[in-house]
Amino acid sequence: MKKYYMFICIFILFLFAAGCSKNNADEVDLNISAAASMTESLTELTEMFEEEHPNIHISYNYGGSGSLRQQIEQGAPVDIFLSASSIDYDKLADQDMVDEGKAILTNQLVLIKSNKEDIESLDDFMAGEDKVMAVGTPEAVPAGSYAKEALQELGVWEQLDKQSRLVYTKDVTHVLTLVKEDAADAGLVYASDVIDEDGVTVIQTFDSNLHSPIEYYIATLQNEDQEEEVQQAKDAYYQFISSETANEVFENYGFQPVK
Template sequence: MIKKMSYFLVLLCLLLISVGCSNGQQPIVSGSDDEVELTISAAASLTDALNELKTSFESEHSTITLSFNPGGSGKLAQQIEQGAPSDVFLSASKIDMDKLQEGNLLLEDTRIDFATNELVLITNKEKPFNLSSFEDIDSATIDHFAIGEPESVPVGRYSKEVLETLKLWEPLQSKLVLSSDVRQVLTHVEMGNADIGVVYASDALISDKVKVVATAKPEWHDQIVYPGAVIADSKHPEEAKAFLAFLAGEQGKEILKKYGFK
């Protein structure tokens, strides 16, 4: 009798456990299996490369989703300084990254340089402007010249350095169309709203509407280096580090190279 009662008690316990599990109660998932969304504040020039990298990264890290916040590096840095949520910052210039580092806003020992770029002069393919070098730029023959805003957009800062080196900055003041990021410069030239513009080689590569007429000499401007780092206030520092490692790894390098980065 006792054996039979014990047998029925065991069956009852198993039945109760089964009912509990089928009642919508799931086992507790460990922290490593939790879904994580990383916010990546990235220079606009990285947009296309990052979209492809997202697919590769997420296929290898099934619990991590990447969300991009593209824009001018200066404005992105300012957003982070003001407390905007971000896990990783990918800048098109050292200056903007330096500001965050000086303010102790970067996670220690996570900063890396992952790419370089070149500065090119472009014109619209269907409405080509007769020009073959930066030195040939003549303010008298140009109506609209698109560049990035020098105070907040790295490509604009580099463009200003080139024009100052060539003694063209002051003569061109009335012709300049200042843009909020490098992609806006590209759009102005693509749509014919500007005769010429200055963008990165990587941006010119992804457009079939513009033609590169010249490449700036490296000595005319500061070296174009792309640094990346994890933000100190990131809620997902380990996942953010994994993303940076992937970006700087072989797959990341191949994707960046494909889109015109060095």
């Protein structure tokens, strides 16, 4: 009789272990590299996505799109790339590293100041020869590239650069930090970066004709050895980020969907 009960217990434990093993096998981790300017909106969207897909866990690596693209080129294990630059998206696509992708959002470039500053426009800023402006490093940060284009069109980039009045940053989040902490008198960021942002004020919105179109891209990345479950998770995330539900959240954070 004791052997019988022992057999039953072992059988139950076997079924339990098999069930746990199956559940673990169904869990999928997605590694996503995303432009730093999307941090807040993606935080909200990820909660919604993981509620719909409890078996999919998402890990984000935020930064400047140029730096993130270089990491991908160097072999970083990334499943999806969310870029604030068509250039960085195109560079991966040209190397056949993109499985599926498209433009999903647009944005605007704005000049901000600390609430403690008394400047009211770019002209005011230029008049203060001791004032400095924080911008993303143009070679690595799309916002910095757009900023350089706009300031060149306005004829002030070379002057600011020559006078050492530009402070280069690793991403737009860094720009915000420097302005809020009065380490920079002004900064150039996206309109979406300052939605409900305390401590800074937008003093100028730049005409979109002054720079290349600001478009955000989503790309699922090629991986021939990827398991089917991961590919399905990538497809689910891609469809979710492209949905009307996601667009509504993005609009709340200052983005505009691509028409």
